[in-house]
Amino acid sequence: MTWLDLPDDTLFGLENLPYGVFSVGGAPERRAGVRVGDLVLDLTAAAAETAAAFAPLLTAGVLNPLLAAGPGVWREVRDSVREWLTEPRYADRLRPHLVPVAEVTTHLAFDVADYVDFYSSEHHALNAGRIFRPDAAELPPNWKHLPIAYHGRAGTVVVSGTPVVRPHGQRKPRNADAPAFGPSRRLDIEAEVGFVVGVPSTAGTRVSTADFAGHVFGVCLVNDWSARDIQAWESQPLGPFLGKSFGTSVSPWIVPLDALEHARVDGPPQDPEPFEYLRTSEKWGLDLALEIRLNGHVVSRPPFATQYWTAPQQLAHLTVNGASLRTGDLFASGTVTGPERDQRGSLLELSWGGREPLELPGGEKRTFLDDGDEVVITATAPGPAGRRIGFGEVRGTVVPG
Known part of the structure; x- marks a missing residue:
């Protein structure tokens, strides 16, 4: 009491x-x-x-x-x-x-040292593959062998409520003969969960999955804003750069790992069996219920428990080559998407690449974000005695570039 x-x-x-x-x-x-x-x-x-x-x-x-x-x-x-x-x-x-x-x-609750963003939802990876490469294999050949990620820009991680300026860059629609320069026309969100590193590690050493709770302080919510048109043109052949680095929003409250004991669940079955350094003996899937609101209207409720790769596996992979951890490192889950249409964690998926506009109450439609649009991501998790605990929100409003 x-x-x-x-x-x-x-x-x-x-x-x-x-x-x-x-x-x-x-x-x-x-x-x-x-x-x-x-x-x-x-x-x-x-x-x-x-x-x-x-x-x-x-x-x-x-x-x-x-x-x-x-x-x-x-x-x-x-x-x-x-x-x-x-x-x-x-x-x-x-x-x-x-x-x-x-x-x-x-x-912003902590000075961000490094920022890494993973790609760990099988449902999101499948959807992205079907949207961008309908004739290709459903998943990249390495996807179930390692947690794929890109190294983001720590200096543009901002706290919830910070306006998101529409980025400019090069873009080339598929039917265009040449690229053009200008503001992104396909500005998107990615609803994610972030993990905040406390205890650093020594360069040249690995952090095992068993040591996860000895290094990670807590959990926050993340919106990995994405300019899909800039990203599509620049990611040939390398990964995300300017399509992601203009801004990443995080929630202001960091929920400590000790508060999530009742949310811990087994992750999905993994086939093939991962390499030994990625194997875990503890339950570190998390039963978090996310909710995405666009201009006040709920458009999706992604379930985090469906993530294929867990946070301890991500941390182990991040350091397996000897890369060191620093206090204030942030690594994010990647887009959280479930198997159902109303569980998709990005507008890319909700509008199926812009081909199926999302209809909002009042008749408005969206494929991607307009200037003035506000996105709010919240989440809750099971607590003791049937209670639920909250993460607050990560909020951002798009303003013209």
Whole structure:
């Protein structure tokens, strides 16, 4: 029980307690915070008030010092916050450090070191193959042997609510004789789940699937904005570059791995059996229910549990060549898509490459995004005693380039 007055159905109860960074009233100072109900606990102030040993880790205006401290400290902070919010003796001391979430401005919670985006939904890969290469094999020959990924641009990862400027670049429709330059005409979304690295690794060493929870701090939501026309022309023969690097949005709240124990499930069967370094003995599929809204209307509900490659496998593959992890690394799942039409995680799939426009309430139609369109991605997961926990949202509005 908590001395806070929390609704029974809150997605941000004591079983969740996600971390973020916030400011209040236009003040420049950024503080670490924990979301609880419709409030934010000023974690920087609360740790100082209680003389917590970990207080110095929370004064940087980003979570990176806490991320680097490792699982022992992560558990200590989480246990302390739960104690503070349940023991009545802390109530009078901590109430001044609780701020309504409606009054805070959230910021990017951590300095992003590197950003890698995977391609791990079999349903998305199949759909993309059928849209772009109807006469080709359904999956690339390497797809079920390794988690495919591209290395993105860390400097353009932005927090939810940041406007997305329509990118310019070269594009060449299939029926055109030559490329043209201009704003993207096929601007898309990708609903994804991101994993935030805390503890770094040494260059030249591998991180095993068993060591996943020793390095990864928590989970957020990601929208990997994609200019499909720019991407299609530049990806011959290499992978995504300018079609992706203009912006990636992330949710402001990082849900710790410890909050997801009740969401852990087996991943889908893998055939052929992966190489030994990709094998796992623990359940690290996650039963997350995503929801995509376009201009306020639900257009898809992708299920994350259908992802073929799990996060520990992605991390193991990311480091198998000796590439090191750094505190603040972000790696994302790739588009989350389920087997049903209303579970597709991108407009590319929902409009089937633009050939089947998506109809919105009121008669509007979309193949790809118009200027002024707003996309909001949310997610929930099972918690203890039948409750659900939330991830907040990742929101972005398209503005002209």
